[in-house]
Amino acid sequence: MAEKVIYAMYDDDDVLKDGAKKLVSKGVKVADVFSPFPIHGIDPIIGVEQTRLGIFAFIYGLIGLTLATVGMRYFMIVDWPMNIGGKPSFSYMDNMLAFIPITFEFTVLCAAHGMAITYLIANRTLPGMKAKNPDPRTTDDRFVMELRTSDNHQFSVSELEDMLKGTGIVELEQKDIV
Amino acid sequence: MEFKIASKAKTFTMALIVIGALFTAIGVALNMGEHNFTQRIIANGLIDSYFFFSIGLGALFFLALQYATETGWYAAVKRVIEAVAGFLPYGIGMMVLIMIVLTITDGAHIYTWMDPDTVAHDELIQGKSAYLNKTFFWIRTVVYLVTYYIFWQGFKKRSLREDIEGGTDIHFKNYRRGAHFLVFFSVFSSTSSWDWVMSIDVHWFSTLFGWYTFAGMWVSTMVVLVMLTLYLKKLGYLPKVNDSHIHDLGKWTFATSFLWSYLWFSQFMLIWYANIGEEVTYYMMRIENFKVLYFSMFLINFAFPMLLLMSREAKRHSGILTFVGVIILIGHWLDAYIMISAGSMGAQAQIGFMEIGMAIAFAGIFIRVILVNLTKAPLSPVNHPYLDESIHHEI
Numbered sequence: 001m002a003e004k005v006i007y008a009m010y011d012d013d014d015v016l017k018d019g020a021k022k023l024v025s026k027g028v029k030v031a032d033v034f035s036p037f038p039i040h041g042i043d044p045i046i047g048v049e050q051t052r053l054g055i056f057a058f059i060y061g062l063i064g065l066t067l068a069t070v071g072m073r074y075f076m077i078v079d080w081p082m083n084i085g086g087k088p089s090f091s092y093m094d095n096m097l098a099f100i101p102i103t104f105e106f107t108v109l110c111a112a113h114g115m116a117i118t119y120l121i122a123n124r125t126l127p128g129m130k131a132k133n134p135d136p137r138t139t140d141d142r143f144v145m146e147l148r149t150s151d152n153h154q155f156s157v158s159e160l161e162d163m164l165k166g167t168g169i170v171e172l173e174q175k176d177i178v
Numbered sequence: 179m180e181f182k183i184a185s186k187a188k189t190f191t192m193a194l195i196v197i198g199a200l201f202t203a204i205g206v207a208l209n210m211g212e213h214n215f216t217q218r219i220i221a222n223g224l225i226d227s228y229f230f231f232s233i234g235l236g237a238l239f240f241l242a243l244q245y246a247t248e249t250g251w252y253a254a255v256k257r258v259i260e261a262v263a264g265f266l267p268y269g270i271g272m273m274v275l276i277m278i279v280l281t282i283t284d285g286a287h288i289y290t291w292m293d294p295d296t297v298a299h300d301e302l303i304q305g306k307s308a309y310l311n312k313t314f315f316w317i318r319t320v321v322y323l324v325t326y327y328i329f330w331q332g333f334k335k336r337s338l339r340e341d342i343e344g345g346t347d348i349h350f351k352n353y354r355r356g357a358h359f360l361v362f363f364s365v366f367s368s369t370s371s372w373d374w375v376m377s378i379d380v381h382w383f384s385t386l387f388g389w390y391t392f393a394g395m396w397v398s399t400m401v402v403l404v405m406l407t408l409y410l411k412k413l414g415y416l417p418k419v420n421d422s423h424i425h426d427l428g429k430w431t432f433a434t435s436f437l438w439s440y441l442w443f444s445q446f447m448l449i450w451y452a453n454i455g456e457e458v459t460y461y462m463m464r465i466e467n468f469k470v471l472y473f474s475m476f477l478i479n480f481a482f483p484m485l486l487l488m489s490r491e492a493k494r495h496s497g498i499l500t501f502v503g504v505i506i507l508i509g510h511w512l513d514a515y516i517m518i519s520a521g522s523m524g525a526q527a528q529i530g531f532m533e534i535g536m537a538i539a540f541a542g543i544f545i546r547v548i549l550v551n552l553t554k555a556p557l558s559p560v561n562h563p564y565l566d567e568s569i570h571h572e573i
Binding site: 040041050054058085086087097098100101 | 443446447450451453454488489490572
């Protein structure tokens with residue numbers, strides 16, 4: 001049997017949330033939900049894992065911190081020793097205070113840019129990438145729930161569809177996975 | 179739900195007061211007769227009065243901020259904020275008392291500008307005496323304290339009336355009064371810290387000083403709020419407070435400790451960079467005499483909250499929050515100590531039985547007053563317009 005994807009469309013996020021709760025309580029696995037805005041409280045219902053973006057942000061921040069420190073030490077102390085505020089000690093530690101603002105800014109810069117780029121890659125939404133959402137209306141006023149038969153072998157396609165029809169959907173669509 | 183003070187808490191606060199008094203007595207017995215004895219004991223009174231007064235004031239400010247911004251999430255913990263703000267009248271009493279003592283003793287070598295002999299030989303203070311003199315100092319002090327007190331009484335009364343009457347009239351009145359308070363507070367928080375704290379280092383000045391002490395006040399308040407909420411939650415009160423409220427209070431703690439560190443650094447770096455004689459004295463004196471204490475104070479107030487509260491889980495973890503809270507309170511007490519005692523006594527300032535004892539005794543009184551305040555009003559507001567939003571708060 002070919003694996004199928006079922007897209008159920010809703011016109012209200014609360015209806016979708018209630019529907020998802022009902023389906024999950026019956027043991028159905030919801031693969032994904034497409035929505036024009038973040039639906040509050042949907043993550044724990046359909047079992048989306050906690051994001052790991054924060055850990056990445058921390059790592060990018062550390063990279064920024066290191067780069068800034070190494071770079072400034074080279075520019076300002078080693079390569080061309082600078083007289084900092086009349087304190088020409090030519091040592092990084094003694095002049096560290098002067099470097100902290102830039103270190104801070106560069107840490108933030110790296111963390112923010114790294115996070116944004118990671119986010120775009122993880123969502124496959126880098127500029128030029130093909131849109132992944134099943135229906136363009138999910139960027140406007142519709143909400144789509146995606147079920148995969150590969151996740152739900154205990155139910156047949158028609159069973160899944162019947163269950164979905166009991167949750168206030170407005171449209172239903174099936175696709176074969178190529 | 180009505181709050182009753184647990185007998186454990188009663189014993190605990192009583193023990194704090196007794197131990198504090200005992201330590202103070204030991205300190206007094208040990209240091210009696212030293213030439214700076216009176217100065218030391220008055221400086222301690224000023225540190226502790228100011229420190230705990232600021233926590234009450236910080237809570238009032240935080241409450242006014244929530245009113246002025248019409249925040250929703252805080253409604254479930256509103257009475258906790260009000261209980262801490264309810265320390266304000268006691269704090270005001272302590273401040274007035276210590277200011278009277280300082281005035282009678284001509285500044286007790288703490289406010290040297292109050293001492294006519296010193297002023298007569300000091301041109302720099304003479305130049306400032308139009309602002310720094312006893313009469314004008316008292317006018318300002320009374321204006322600050324009375325303003326705070328009037329606003330606090332209004333907030334308290336309306337909050338209790340809202341429970342009975344409901345409707346949105348009181349809410350919008352609070353909204354306006356909250357905004358008014360912020361206007362006064364934005365000026366008074368700066369000028370009062372110049373009067374009460376910065377004038378100790380009378381030759382020195384820094385325009386950033388007000389914000390710096392204000393940030394310290396704010397972060398101390400936030401950790402008191404978070405610890406009190408956790409305590410009440412542990413005892414089974416506040417059933418409407420969920421993890422998200424704790425998380426939000428944790429975020430405030432994290433953010434305000436950053437604000438404090440940022441302002442500390444801004445003040446320090448600009449003065450260090452410019453290296454002007456009359457500006458650097460403040461730091462030179464403190465670093466020469468209290469190098470370890472001064473920088474460890476900065477490190478614990480900055481590094482502990484930053485590293486420990488960075489992750490989402492930590493901001494919801496009661497153990498970590500309480501640990502960081504205690505550390506921050508000690509850190510900010512040290513900050514007040516370094517500002518006031520080190521400023522007035524220089525190398526002779528030291529932390530002994532007296533300092534620790536008085537701080538513990540004041541903390542005991544502070545906790546007791548807050549617990550008593552909690553019994554005076556239902557722990558959850560009934561008719562706050564955003565209560566429903568707050569109960570369903572989820573982040």
